[in-house]
Amino acid sequence: MAWNSEWRFVDEYPPVTGLMMAIIMLGIIMLPKQYRRYIVLMWASIALPIITYLLNHPDELQTPRGYELIGTFGPASLLLYVVFPFQKSIRKHINKVTGDLRRYELEAGRDYLTDIYNRRGLDLWLGQLNHDDRVAVLLIDVDHFKQINDRHGHSIGDRVLVEVASRLRTIYFEKHTIARWGGEEFAVLLVNPKTNTLPYIGSMFQQALSSLPYKSVGKVTVSIGISNINHHDDFLDLVNQADLALYAAKNNGRNQAVMFNSIHPQLAD
Incomplete structure (x- = not known):
């Protein structure tokens, strides 16, 4: 209708040029190769x-709206021509940046020494649980770890921690996760365990970690505190329970697993 002079194009064309440019550029950069030609x-x-029309209608071209349109579509077309051949490399760069960000996020959530979760990673893992999931917490402390460091050196102490983490990965096969809670202390979170199995699970961890000698230092034992089972939103309360039970295990001579409800039966589930 503009070509037939029924109305002026610059007066009727809607202000959508910027939006179209953004969509087209994103499409070129993000969409797979087979869609680029479309x-x-x-x-x-x-x-x-639009460019052809404006060039053939100088009365409309020589208006603020005409200059805006020709100034937008002209350079945008040139930019499209320049960017198009580099679409593959641009996408490759974007994928690399995205992959690096994901890797950095994962690395930030893992302990650099043992390659298991740290507290930050554990928080992220908790956030992925189902709404109604319940958990129990086991806090595991390497007995007399300071003596290991003093006697054998910190590098050997680090090897012991790495071996503890390695053993932790092989003990329990239901849904759970493990994390380095700090120093020589580890946390194990069991998802939806049965109440009557907790004592056996605690003993299983204690035996698996303490019964066989460690490569660099020989005999090493651990003490374990086991919380009650509760909703994962109560994680910090469960950690406090496990910590109290761990304190009791260490006071009772170490090398044992103690349940919170055995020292506070009135607070058991």
Whole structure:
């Protein structure tokens, strides 16, 4: 209708040029290779008729709206021509940046020495649990770890911690996770365990970690405190319970697993 002089194009064309440019550029950068030609054809079908029309109607071109349109579609078409050949490398760079960010996020949530979760990673893991999931917490402390460091050196102490983490990965096969809670202390979170199995699970961890000698130092034992089972939103309360039970295990001579409800039966589930 503009070509037939029924109305002025610059007066009727809606202000959507910027939005179209953004969509086209994102499409070129993000969409797979097989769709690139369709994006380019789409842009050409929009931009070329407008540029041609304005060049053939100088009375409309020489208006603020005309200058805006020609100044937008002209450079945008040139930019499209420049960017198109580099679409593959741009996407490759974006994928690399995205992959690096994901890797950095994962690394930030893991303990650098043992390659298990740290507290930050444990928080992220808790956030992925189902709404109604219940958990129990086991806090595991390496007995007399300071003596290991003093006698054998900190590098050997680090090896012991790495071996503890390695053993922790092989003990329990229901849904759970493990984390380095700090120093020589580890946390194990069991998801939806049965109440009557907790004593056996605690003993299983204690035996698996303490019964066989360690490569660098020989005999090493651990003490374990076991919380009650509660909703995962109560995680910090469960940690406090496990910590009290761990304190009792260490006071009772170490090398044992103690349940919170055995020292506070009135607070048991």
